[in-house]
Amino acid sequence: MYNxxxxxxxxxxxxxxxxNDELVAAFNAHAxxxxxxxxxxxxxxxxxxKPHSSSDFIVAASGIEQRYVLDKDGILDPARMFPKxxxxxxxTPGFMAEIGVDAxxxxxxxxxxxxxxxxxxxxxxxxxxxxxxxIAVEIQQLLGAGGFAFDxxxxxxxxxFGIQTAxxxxxxxxxxxxxxxxxxxxxxxxxxxxxxxxxxxGDVATATLLERDEDLTGPHFKVxxxxxxxxxxxxxxxxxxxxxxxxDQMEDRRDMQFMQNxxxxxxxxxxxxxxHIADHxxxxxxxxxxxxxxxxxxxxxxxxxxxxxxxxGRIPEPHEQPNILQDYANTSSAGxxxxxxxxxxxxxxxxxxxICSFGAGYSVGSVIVERA
Ligand code: COA
Numbered sequence: 352m353y354n355x356x357x358x359x360x361x362x363x364x365x366x367x368x369x370x371n372d373e374l375v376a377a378f379n380a381h382a383x384x385x386x387x388x389x390x391x392x393x394x395x396x397x398x399x400x401k402p403h404s405s406s407d408f409i410v411a412a413s414g415i416e417q418r419y420v421l422d423k424d425g426i427l428d429p430a431r432m433f434p435k436x437x438x439x440x441x442x443t444p445g446f447m448a449e450i451g452v453d454a455x456x457x458x459x460x461x462x463x464x465x466x467x468x469x470x471x472x473x474x475x476x477x478x479x480x481x482x483x484x485x486i487a488v489e490i491q492q493l494l495g496a497g498g499f500a501f502d503x504x505x506x507x508x509x510x511x512f513g514i515q516t517a518x519x520x521x522x523x524x525x526x527x528x529x530x531x532x533x534x535x536x537x538x539x540x541x542x543x544x545x546x547x548x549x550x551x552x553g554d555v556a557t558a559t560l561l562e563r564d565e566d567l568t569g570p571h572f573k574v575x576x577x578x579x580x581x582x583x584x585x586x587x588x589x590x591x592x593x594x595x596x597x598x599d600q601m602e603d604r605r606d607m608q609f610m611q612n613x614x615x616x617x618x619x620x621x622x623x624x625x626x627h628i629a630d631h632x633x634x635x636x637x638x639x640x641x642x643x644x645x646x647x648x649x650x651x652x653x654x655x656x657x658x659x660x661x662x663x664g665r666i667p668e669p670h671e672q673p674n675i676l677q678d679y680a681n682t683s684s685a686g687x688x689x690x691x692x693x694x695x696x697x698x699x700x701x702x703x704x705x706i707c708s709f710g711a712g713y714s715v716g717s718v719i720v721e722r723a
Contacts, residue, residue: 650710
């Protein structure tokens with residue numbers, strides 16, 4: 352068995368920013384349009400009027416202040432309310448491949464590794480822009496990587512599940528280097544017309560380079576242990592899929608975008624994640640007091656505050672549990688990797704930390720690392 356290290360990470364951040372105030376202004380204009388169009392039905396009680404959204408609510412409920420997206424104009428058009436991305440011909444890189452390659456090249460440059468020396472590319476994300484061929488194979492070709500590539504989807508936990516999958520292959524010796532890439536175009540499957548969730552997501556791509564921990568000269572993080580768990584739940588769900596046409600369900604339907612029962616998710620996921628981390632620490636013999644940093648999934652500030660306190664047994668200092676959700680919003684599987692990528696260089700050799708993501712499935716993945 353070989354040891355595994357994270358030797359580089361990369362983050363692609365889109366150039367369009369939507370602030371809460373811009374988002375709320377567009378939503379409220381959309382709600383006014385909707386209410387005017389349905390005036391008679393609303394008066395008759397057959398249609399419910401759409402209430403306005405509020406920036407104050409969004410910050411208080413989630414901690415999110417803005418989000419990055421690939422296309423701002425389509426989302427903020429009150430008559431449209433979703434991004435407009437021109438379809439690409441088959442001989443042009445797809446959107447996920449393009450942003451994934453950008454993040455991957457940053458991760459490779461950080462480690463000083465040539466793409467040709469990578470044996471495995473995993474594209475791990477909560478949605479794929481097409482059924483096949485795998486996005487990962489397209490990324491492999493665009494990068495000039497060797498070996499093989501495949502896609503995997505474990506929703507918000509895709510990155511940590513990808514890290515465990517790649518780490519296991521490196522440990523076993525079947526590969527030497529892997530890129531786990533998370534292109535998350537969440538703006539395309541968020542329902543921007545639904546006040547309860549329109550503020551939640553943003554777009555980003557992250558990449559993590561994992562290598563056999565042998566003769567490494569540059570700074571890196573040893574992967575001490577990984578753990579994944581799942582438990583079925585319908586509380587975060589998107590029914591869009593390839594059987595849609597067979598069901599004669601091609602119409603604009605609410606359940607073909609992201610749906611969640613936020614309160615239930617809150618109540619059920621927190622104990623699941625807290626227990627998962629506690630068991631992982633118990634079984635590996637790493638006491639929580641050893642952790643210099645927690646890089647948690649970036650869905651909700653209150654959730655992270657709760658988990659941080661549960662894990663450390665006290666309220667973590669801001670530098671011990673860095674949040675990036677105020678700037679990026681929830682970027683699904685990429686969130687904990689952005690937090691890790693942007694807040695890990697300062698750790699001293701020997702410092703330990705925990706990357707943890709959780710979400711739909713339900714799913715939870717944790718990675719214990721040590722600075723070297
Ligand atoms: N603007 C103003 N008011 C809003 C609003 C908005 N955009 N959205 C909802 N409200 C209102 C609701 O109608 C409700 O009003 P009521 O009390 O009169 O019924 C009230 O605010 C509270 O709504 P609720 O949905 O219960 O809010 P919440 O405190 O649970 O926060 C989430 C909502 C989504 C932020 C929160 O549940 C959450 O973060 N859940 C975790 C799950 C998660 O983020 N998952 C993502 C995938 S991993």
